[in-house]
Amino acid sequence: MNRMHDIPAERQIEILTARLERSERALRDAETALEKRMTELFRANQDLSLRETELARRLEVESALLLGALSTIQMATLYGERERGFSFSASAASLFGLPPGEEMTIDKVAAVLHPLDHRRIMRETSAFFGELEPGTTREYEHRIVRPVDGETRWLSWSIARKKGDDARPGHLLATVRDITEERANERSVRALQLRAERRVRELAKLQAELAAAKGTVEETLGARNRFISEMAHAIRTPLLALSGGLELLETEVREEGVKDLAVARDAAEQLGEVASRLIEEAAAEGNDLSAPFGGGALPPVPQSPSGIPAQPHVLVAEDTESNRYVIERLLHDLGCTVVLVENGAAAVEAVRREHFDLVVMDVMMPIMNGEQATQTIRGLTGPAARTPIIGVTAHSLQSERERLLSSGMTACLAKPVRKEALETAIRTALISGRDVRKNQARFDHDLFRRTFGDLPAAYRGRMRDAAKKDITKYAGEVLAAVDSGDEEAFSRAAHSLTGVSLNIGATGIVEELALYREGRPGDEASIEPFREAVAACLLEIDDLYDALVPYDQ
Incomplete structure (x- = not known):
């Protein structure tokens, strides 16, 4: 038994269950064999005068086999006839724990009954003999205290009453077997099942607590990332006007002031890079940053490819006045004609009303944002639905870019927008005359x-x-x-x-x-x-x- 405790609970269950199944199969086989043999013996008794010699020989052989089987499976039999009393198999004395050589009787069965079971068994036995009709079977279990060693054992009875020739109860057949090990195995299996169920409940509780804690952490991280993203947008929006204004001034100031403007513009760009890295680090737990958002910035194009309008007609949707001014000036310098609107809804109406070669669309705008406006334009009929749309966003996450491209935008630029980046984005979008996806x-x-x-x-x-x-x-x-x-x-x-x-x-x-x-x-x-x-x-x-x-x- 000590070795059983060293085996994992699941393996113990398998072993004990297998033992129980083997015992049950042996019991069924023994009961079947016993009933068959007892019937043969009964019939042999009735025909004893005709086949006494042959049946005696067969009875001796088969009885030996039966007794050996009963001893092996810790089983005994009881046979009783009306007015002739009861007789037990040879294995009964050992099963009930009598001293060697002592004969087993029905009174000794009552004597070894466990005190806690004695009254119940005597009551059920009386009911069996007094109330049950012939041809019925009764099964019950009880404990005994073995006289030879004082050990408490569990026994299981199966008693059948057979009809006699006159339709009255004729004889009684009973089998009794030791089920102590089976009950111990059942208790062990049940204990292990209860322990497993308790552990499952504990695990479910821990999982629920973990899920709740995870939800709290995710909510906190989400709030942090939203705050950082909003702050980056607040920083980058004025940065667009600042960088664009400095870039425009470079074409107007005298030579000695160009270096000063370059220093100021470099500082603005460094501030933009700080905002970008801050967002990427904040989102590192939940976003794919293996390909950080590069803003789609491309170098200047020295000459127009075939098929690009000489003077592209561009719609600019931007809610911040300073940014509208900067983007308009940059586009004018690139030779574009420009129409300005302040929100996505106005951009959709403008595209419905007028032909544009290109739309520059801010993402964060009131009334209708740039993503919603892009989806609405893509849902229009005719050539307007295929108008190239360049998104301008203050966010630099790769997931942001992928979402905007999925909404229908042709390309995306991050604030602050540089003139050369805007120029090449426009030329690139116009090269194919349709949506171009990087994949x-x-x-x-x-x-x-x-x-x-x-x-x-x-x-x-x-x-x-x-x-x-x-x-x-x-x-x-x-x-x-x-x-x-x-x-x-x-x-x-x-x-x-x-x-x-x-x-x-x-x-x-x-x-x-x-x-x-x-x-x-x-x-x-x-x-x-x-x-x-x-x-x-x-x-x-x-x-x-x-x-x-x-x-x-």
Whole structure:
């Protein structure tokens, strides 16, 4: 038994259950065999005069087998006939704990009954003999105190009354077996079950407490992140006006003041970077920051690619007056005509009423925010639904950008917006004339990582900016050559673009350019996949750089 306590509770249950099942099977087998044999013996007695010699031999053999089986399974039998008394099997004396050699009688059964069970068993026995009809069976259990060793054991009885020839009770057959081990096993199994149930309840309670604590922590973290996000928006909104104003002043002041303005603008940019990193660190537990939001900023484009309007007509939706002024001035400097509105609802009405080549949409606005306005515009009918929309947001989380792109925006810029970033975002959005998603871009990530990772940290950012600038330049030359039909210019530009693209692993551009050169059907639609590959590549480079290239220390 000590070894059983060393076994895990679940294994103990399995072992004890298996033992119980084996005991029950043995009991059923023994009871079946016993009843069959007793019936044969009874019939053999009736026909004893005809087959006395043969039956005596068989009775001796089969009785020996039966007694051996009864002894093995700790079982005894009782047989009684009317007016002839009771007789027990040889194993009964040992089962009831009588001294060796002492004969078992019905009176000795009553004598060894446990005091706590004596009255009940005598009452049930009396009822059995006095009330039950012949052909019925009674089963009951009780304890005994064995005279030979004083040990308390549990016994189980199965008693059947059979009819005689005259329809009166003829004889009685009974089996009695020791079930002490079975009951102990059952108690052990039940104790283990209760212990397991208690542990399950304790675990459920702990899980509920953990869930409640987790909810409290998540609520606290959510409140913290919302506060930081709102504060970043409050910082970045005036930063847009400050940085944009400084950038505009650079074109107006004399040469000696340019350096002072550059210092001021660098300070504003550093403040914006601090706000960005603060948000990213605050959201690190619940947001994917493996590709931090780079703002979609792209380098300036030296010439317009084919298909871009000479003077793009742009709608600006921005609720802050100073920011509207700065964005309007930047767009005018880029050669755009501008219409200004103060909220998303007004932007939707303007798009319904008038054609725009592009919409610059602030995300946080009253009445209807930029995300809602974008979804509404995408739900319109006709060409207006396909108008490129560049989002401007004070938030810098990657999850924010992914949500805005999913709402239908073509690209996203983070405040404060730089002139060159705005210019290239506009040109990139207009290259394909439709929504461009960054997941359309195809890159060889290993080559991209090696190209930048092998450079000194101080040169990686410069290499990235140069690559974006060259791709935009040579892609524009390719498109212009397609429009003009200049084969020589096309070959030069395609050769240069292929070299730059392969340097950084931009395989999508190279593949689409090769497909166009192989087909060259001559219609405008055939160049569209190339336009989209260039636009997708330019939108992807910054995020891929942040995700794959080691941080510049």
